[in-house]
Amino acid sequence: MNDSVFLADHTWPEAEAKIAAGGPVFLPLGATEQHGHHMALNVDVVIPTAICERVARAVGGLVAPTVPYGNRSQPRSGGGPAFPGTINLSAHTFSLVVRDILVDLYRQKVRRIVVLNGHYENIWPSIEGIELALDVIGRDKTDGLTILRIDHWEFARPETIARIFPDGYPGIELEHASVLETSLMLAIRPDLVDLDRALHDGPAQFRPYDRFPKPPVEVPPSGVLSMTEGSTVEKGEWLLADCVGRMIDIINEEFK
Template identity: 30%
Template sequence: MYLADEAWPELEEYFAEESLALVPLGSTEQHGPHLPESTDHTIAEAFAREAAERTGFLCTPTVNVGVSPHHRQFPGTMWVDPPEFRDYVESFTRNLAYHGIDRVVFVNAHGGNVQHLREVGRRVRDDGTAYAVEWMWDESIPELVDEVFEQNGPHGGPKETAMMQYLDGEHVHDDRLEAARDGGVASVADADTVKHGSRTFYDAIDNTDNGVLGDQTDATAEKGERLFEAASDQLVQLCEWLDDQRFEDLLPKDRV
């Protein structure tokens, strides 16, 4: 069920019977010269809608702009500052709780959002409002990602490229894959910006001239579909597990 497509009587029925919602979150930021800036939010929404379709749980509209100031040097990147992002996400999470939702899965596809979603989850859990947990698709199937790609890369690499070839191939520039690889670096380690245990970089451009980390030349839509199906299975299982828990068991333990 997609919240924005429903009228309030149908949503009233859902809230009377169910207490779980999926919230997709991503970013609007550079993903190299070959991928659209919609990459992260397109992927997040696809997973959330797929899991909602399979389970019947509620999917909310997508948060399309995230914490992305580290990509700001590349044209078109949009971002919000971390405090405003946390406050916004916390506010609408409490709004969902007002309607009867007490467990939320943040279906997240942008690494820059992770620590802030975790902080929001702690806030609403600590005061007993809801249990909110962050989920990222590639972290749910790490062995498969490593199996499928020679160099999977953390940003604009083959895993995101394959996923977008599958979900929205029209906006992938397949003719730029080799140039994207050659103008970027394989990994942060290859960028040589970790010095004596310190990460000396703050922005993506400190590591890679074109914003790419990884070798995307072995990405295909077929590989993207395989990853999508496997990670969707993991998200469905997470939702079903979370739905089975007693809410009291999800709250903080008593002080020792």
């Protein structure tokens, strides 16, 4: 018996039966983006996929293939386009990708969908994608349909953030490739992290505006916007527990 929670691991008859069972379908949204010298380009794919897998196992759900490309990396939140390996989608394209996946899930009678975002710049394009999907489906045909959209970092409890940052939290924008993401990766895929290669040239001191076409000079050369010091497996496990636990609670509440 195939007990995988990943939709793509199943044959189509197996997928049909799993969907018919009525469990939620999770759609992780990621990116292929630089994460310093010490982590792989797929951080924003690995983290939401791993969280979705854990939650899906707990609630009897399925995980759709992760969208591996994200909306344009920006200098003040992801380092920007200057780093090799980062592959961007325009906001319009990203929104249409999300739209089409959601519409096709609806066509296959999926009515409980959880969109979990792992890339900061995906926030508004993912919202637009959901709105466009509802336009295509028809606002008058959405009885029984519920789509939850979540940014995983929002579920870190204040107590956990205070434990990780006793001297003050730099904010989610500057946490790119820094303690939170590095700790999560140490807990999920330590083989993709090499702290010995981390360069400590942050934190960035950004001006409160954007400049085009040349990115601001304040982007640290390493691509790490804050710091990696203090990253641990234990902190990653704290963050995973916060996110997975809160998502399970919300799904049990929303999908009664």
